[in-house]
Amino acid sequence: MRYPGFDDYMKAVQQPDVFTADELRRLELVVHPVFGIPSPASGTSAVVFKATEAGEAGALRFFTRADAGNGRRYTALHDHFVTRDLLGVVALPRWIDDGIRVNGRTWPVVRMQWVEGHTLTRHVDDLVSRQDTAALARLAVTWRELVDRLQRADFAHGDLQHGNVLVDEHGTMRLVDFDCSWIAAFASSAPPSETGHRNYQLANRPWGRWMDTFPGLVVYLSLVALARNPERGALSTGENLLLAQQDFRPPFDTPAWSFLSSLRDSRVDELADRLKRCCSPGWTATGGLDYLLAPSVAPWWERTPTVVPGTAPTEVPAPRVPLVVPVPPPAEPRNEGAPTAVWWKEQTAPVPPARRRPGTPAVVAVASLLGAVTGLLSLAVDFDAPGGPIAVALGVVVFGVVVLVGLLKGA
Ligand SMILES: Nc1ncnc2c1ncn2[C@@H]1O[C@H](COP(=O)(O)OP(=O)(O)O)[C@@H](O)[C@H]1O
Numbered sequence: 001m002r003y004p005g006f007d008d009y010m011k012a013v014q015q016p017d018v019f020t021a022d023e024l025r026r027l028e029l030v031v032h033p034v035f036g037i038p039s040p041a042s043g044t045s046a047v048v049f050k051a052t053e054a055g056e057a058g059a060l061r062f063f064t065r066a067d068a069g070n071g072r073r074y075t076a077l078h079d080h081f082v083t084r085d086l087l088g089v090v091a092l093p094r095w096i097d098d099g100i101r102v103n104g105r106t107w108p109v110v111r112m113q114w115v116e117g118h119t120l121t122r123h124v125d126d127l128v129s130r131q132d133t134a135a136l137a138r139l140a141v142t143w144r145e146l147v148d149r150l151q152r153a154d155f156a157h158g159d160l161q162h163g164n165v166l167v168d169e170h171g172t173m174r175l176v177d178f179d180c181s182w183i184a185a186f187a188s189s190a191p192p193s194e195t196g197h198r199n200y201q202l203a204n205r206p207w208g209r210w211m212d213t214f215p216g217l218v219v220y221l222s223l224v225a226l227a228r229n230p231e232r233g234a235l236s237t238g239e240n241l242l243l244a245q246q247d248f249r250p251p252f253d254t255p256a257w258s259f260l261s262s263l264r265d266s267r268v269d270e271l272a273d274r275l276k277r278c279c280s281p282g283w284t285a286t287g288g289l290d291y292l293l294a295p296s297v298a299p300w301w302e303r304t305p306t307v308v309p310g311t312a313p314t315e316v317p318a319p320r321v322p323l324v325v326p327v328p329p330p331a332e333p334r335n336e337g338a339p340t341a342v343w344w345k346e347q348t349a350p351v352p353p354a355r356r357r358p359g360t361p362a363v364v365a366v367a368s369l370l371g372a373v374t375g376l377l378s379l380a381v382d383f384d385a386p387g388g389p390i391a392v393a394l395g396v397v398v399f400g401v402v403v404l405v406g407l408l409k410g411a
């Protein structure tokens with residue numbers, strides 16, 4: 001089944017009675033002020049038109065690929081966004097089966113809120129051309145807060161990239177395009193065929209809860225670096241912000257890495273170092289961006305200074321890639337709350353106090369008791385015997401001496 005393409009939808013929406021769903025018939029498509037025809041936006045999987053109903057703007061998204069989305073997933077996502085309070089950061093989507101008739105059959109439509117603003121690329125391009133480093137720095141903060149909010153709400157977008165983030169004039173960000181998103185309800189489903197934009201993802205990234213951590217860091221590092229120096233020159237291709245696919249592979253000697261190190265900024269260096277580590281073979285995210293960037297994330301072998309008694313701590317550069325990494329605990333969701341400590345920094349079980357051997361006073365007390373018992377037994381055996389009083393006296397004396405010695409030693 002071949003889905004209609006951009007031109008098919010373009011022609012169709014200009015015909016009368018093209019919508020087959022009642023709620024869509026009431027809509028009025030917004031047309032270009034000069035050309036008088038709709039001017040949709042599009043990406044790799046869909047064409048998006050602006051339409052109004054009673055003056056309120058909405059978006060209509062038509063699929064151009066068969067495997068991009070389905071009603072069950074979009075309905076579950078809609079409910080998740082509502083219940084997890086994500087309405088401020090996403091364009092709430094609603095799936096409509098059989099919404100439009102094109103090429104002799106009906107097709108689904110996703111109806112969404114219209115998001116005013118530009119794509120993140122366009123917004124960053126504007127700030128860069130105006131050299132507005134303060135706004136770029138604010139955008140970096142907003143970005144981190146956004147990713148954190150998504151991850152705390154147990155949602156992963158799956159394709160965080162410049163075209164799926166819309167930014168308004170106040171710098172507020174909102175996400176669109178949830179074709180490869182993840183929520184816990186999908187955990188046992190097969191991954192979607194889309195794997196995210198290549199300039200924001202590692203090759204073969206696993207689909208799941210923490211897949212936004214890597215692109216989250218790519219965007220964050222890019223914005224922090226551009227806020228330090230917006231002169232990125234040819235590093236921007238229109239398909240990225242600063243970094244791209246070729247930068248995610250060792251030995252990290254591309255122009256983008258040279259640009260980053262030329263900034264000589266400790267925060268940029270720190271983030272760049274973190275990103276390089278994420279690019280090492282076999283790395284996959286096991287937590288959120290906030291967890292990855294928490295100050296406590298530096299492992300102990302990088303925090304322990306070498307201290308020779310009587311001297312100041314020596315500045316020994318920590319090994320960047322440890323040869324032996326402590327074995328992490330069993331995998332479990334790690335971003336449930338604010339990051340506290342990482343597994344290699346977590347408290348080890350408290351060392352139990354050394355078992356105390358019975359003290360001298362205890363031994364003496366037992367011996368004293370034995371002395372007393374000895375005396376009493378000698379009386380019981382033969383009280384009238386000529387040696388009886390001697391035995392009693394001996395027992396009492398032994399008892400007394402032992403108690404005295406015990407008291408002296410215990411003190
Ligand atoms: N709700 C919306 N409001 C405003 N613009 C939107 C909305 N949804 C999508 N767009 C625009 O349409 C473009 C393509 O939409 P998207 O859903 O990302 O499709 P694709 O899957 O093809 O990338 C986006 O980059 C954005 O510019």
Ligand SMILES: [Mg+2]
Nearest residue numbers: 043163164177
């Ligand atoms: Mg998109």
